[in-house]
Amino acid sequence: MIAEIICVGTELLLGNVVNTNGAYLARRCAALGLSCYYQSVVGDNGGRLKEAIETAVNRSDVLILSGGLGPTEDDLTKETAAAVMGRKLILDEKSKESIASYFKKRGMEATDNNWKQAMIPEGALILENHNGTAPGVIIPGEVPGNGGETEVAGKFVHIVLLPGPPSELVPMFEESVVPYLSALEPGVIYSQTVKLCGVSESKVETQIQDLIDAQTNPTIATYAKMGEVHIRVTAAAADEKEAKKLTKPVVKELKNRFGYDIYSTEEDTTLEKAVVDLLMANALTVTCAESCTGGMLSARLINVPGISDSYKSGYVTYSNKAKRRILGVKKGTLQKHGAVSRQTAEEMAKGAAFVAKADVAVAVTGIAGPDGGTEEKPVGLVYIACSVKGKVTVREYHFSGNREKIRVSTTAAALTLMRRCMLEYFSKVTFGQ
C-alpha cells in the first residue's frame, strides 16, 4: 500500500513553521510498512488543496493530511476531502458535546465557529481528540466518478485527517490511526531503539560501521538527539514475534559493544526516566542547584511521573549572593575562582545536598551567553558537579550554539553525569572518561 502525506497550512508554505509533522508521519508510515513516495505542503486555499488531494488519490492508497481542522473559515481540510470523496458533512452530536465540555472545563464558552469542528463527513470514522477541540477523521471508501472522467473512480482509498498541532496529532495518531493502518497492511515493521548518552554520534557510527554495512534485515540507523545518540534497529517480518527474532541478536551485539553507555532499550524510557529509575532503585533522594540552566534540569526530572518519592526541593541560584545564602558557597571561593569554576560547582553540590538533606545533589554553573564570556572563560564553558552520598565528581564542559542550545546541552550532560556517578557508586561500573 502506498501512503502520501499532505501537510496543510499557510504558515508552512511561508516557512514560519518547520514541518515536523511531515517527518513524524513519514517515520510512522515506514514503521507500519507503508511505502511513502510523496509528501507535500499546501496552503489554506480550497482550490489548491482540492488539486493536491485529487493528485494523491490518483497515485496513493492512504492519504494522511494534517492541519486545517480548526474552527476558522480558512480551515478547509475536512470540507475539501469530503467534497473529493462525494460526502456530505453532518453534525455529530457526540463531537459537539465533547467540544462544549472542553470549553466548559476551562470556564470558557464555545463560539459559534467552534461547532464547525463537530461537522463530520458521512460514513467517516471519528478520532477523539484528548488534547484539543478538533476531532480527527478517517474517510474510507471508493473514489466517486465524475461522469466517467476520473481515471481512478471506484478505487478504494483511506483519507486520514488529523489536527495540525503536534501535541494533538501525535497522541491521536498513536491511539487511533496506528491500529487502523496496522489492520490494512498485513506484516509488520518492528523497531527497537538502543539509546546511548555521553558519546558522540560519529564515534557510535565508527564503532558499528561493519554492522551498518552488513545490514539488510534488520536495518540499523543512528540519530543524534541533544546529548544522546539513538540506534534504531528495524526489521520487517510476517508478525511481531518473527520481527523480534530478527532484531534480538543485533540489539545484543550493540549491548556488547556499548555496555553502560546504553541507558535504555525501551521505547518510552527517556534519559531523565533512566536517571529517576536509578534513584528509585537505590531509594535515593535528589536535589538540583542550578545557575545557567535556571530550572531546566529540575523541570526535566519532574517530568517523570512518580518523582515525588525522590525529589523534594531544588534551587535556582542565579546570583552569587543566592549561591552563598542558599547553598553556603564561600565568599572566598567566588572571589578567588569565580562563579563559573570547578570549586564553585563543587561547593554548590555539597551545599545543596546539605540544605535539601538529599542523597544525590547535582549543581550546574556556566556561561550561557550571549554576553559574559571572556578569553579565559568563554561562552559555553560549564561546570557540573554531582554528589552521591558525599562523593563529589566535577566535570568541565565546552558547549556551542546559542543561549538556549547551551542550556539544553548542559541539562543533558547533567543527567548523563548523574547516571554515571550513581552507577559508579552503587554498581561499581567504571566509565572511560
Added chain:
Amino acid sequence: MIAEIICVGTELLLGNVVNTNGAYLARRCAALGLSCYYQSVVGDNGGRLKEAIETAVNRSDVLILSGGLGPTEDDLTKETAAAVMGRKLILDEKSKESIASYFKKRGMEATDNNWKQAMIPEGALILENHNGTAPGVIIPGEVPGNGGETEVAGKFVHIVLLPGPPSELVPMFEESVVPYLSALEPGVIYSQTVKLCGVSESKVETQIQDLIDAQTNPTIATYAKMGEVHIRVTAAAADEKEAKKLTKPVVKELKNRFGYDIYSTEEDTTLEKAVVDLLMANALTVTCAESCTGGMLSARLINVPGISDSYKSGYVTYSNKAKRRILGVKKGTLQKHGAVSRQTAEEMAKGAAFVAKADVAVAVTGIAGPDGGTEEKPVGLVYIACSVKGKVTVREYHFSGNREKIRVSTTAAALTLMRRCMLEYFSKVTFGQ
C-alpha cells in the same frame, strides 16, 4: 511570480530527517516577494522526480530544488532537471578544478564519481559551493515542446538546483540565489506579527472576522502557540517602505481591538522577554516558587539574556515539607486546603517574596498527572499566585493533555498572569477576567 520548492531525498520521505530546508527556502522566497503555493518532497527516484519537476513547471515560474547533487548513482536531480529542460550535461573545467582543490586541501583524493558533480547542463549558471563539492546550478529558459503535447511549451522558467546539506545550501542561497531572484521580482513581502497572550484563538478570530473577510493586501492570519495567539499581517509591495505603509493601519486597528492583550509586535520578543522587559522597566526583582512546573517557569525567564538584574534566586518546592520549610507555608493550610489550593498558592507566593526579598513572586501548584487526580481535584487543576509588591492575585486554571502539556500550559499561564499583575499594579490597566 510563483515559486515552488521540491526537496529531494529518501531520508526526508522516510522521516529520518526533518525538512528544515523547506522552511528556510519558503521563508526566503516570501521575503523576496515570490508567492510559494506548493512544497513537495520526493525520494531519490528518477521517474517520480521527473513527474514532480514536470508538474512544477506547469504551475510555477521558479523551481527551487534541494538535494540529489551528490556524487553517487542515486543523486539524480541535475540529470532529471536537465532532461525536462532538454539540455545536455557538459563537463565544466572550472568546477572540476574546484572539486580537485577541495579534496587536495583536505589531503584526500577525489574518486571517479566526484567528476559527475562537475557536469553542468548547457546554458546553466554555476553557483560556487564554498562549503562542499557540489556546485549549485540555475537553468533559466523556455520549457521545450514535446511534439506539441506539453501545454506549457515555450513558458520561461528558472530552475534552481541546490545541494541538500543546510550548511552548503544556506550560504549558497544567500550569496548567489538571492541576487538572482531579487532581479526577477521587484518588490517585497513584509510581515508583522501581533502577539497576544491570555486569549483563545477562536475568540481572537471572532473579533477580527470582519478584517479577515475584507483582507486582500495585507492578509491577516492567526496562529495558536502554547498559551499564545499570534496574528500575522503580511503585505506585498514594491519596497519595504510601501509594504510597511500597508501593514501599519491594520496593526493599529488590531492594537485598538486587543489593547493590553497584545504583549508585543516585535519579531524577536517572546512572552518571557515581554515579562522581563516589564520587570526591568520597573526595576523589579523576581522569584518563582514552583511545584508542578518544577523549574520550567524559572527556566523560561532565565532564557532571556540580561535577566540577572532581576532574577536572583528561585525555588522548586515539590514536597509539602519543602513548601513549609523553604516558603513558610503553614501546616494548617496544607492540612485544611491541600497542596493544590488557592490558599497554598497564595502562601507560597508570599513566602517566596519574603525569602528571596523579591518585588515580584509567582507561585505555581497543580496536578500534572497522570496520577494524583481526584473527582474534586482532577488532573489539570492548577493554581497560580502572583505577588507584586505584596499585592497578591490568585487564579484557578483547568488544563488538559498529558503531564508535559499541562506543565507547559501552566508555565505560559504564569507568564501571562505575571504580566497582567504588573500592568495592573504599575500602569493601572484593567483586564477582563
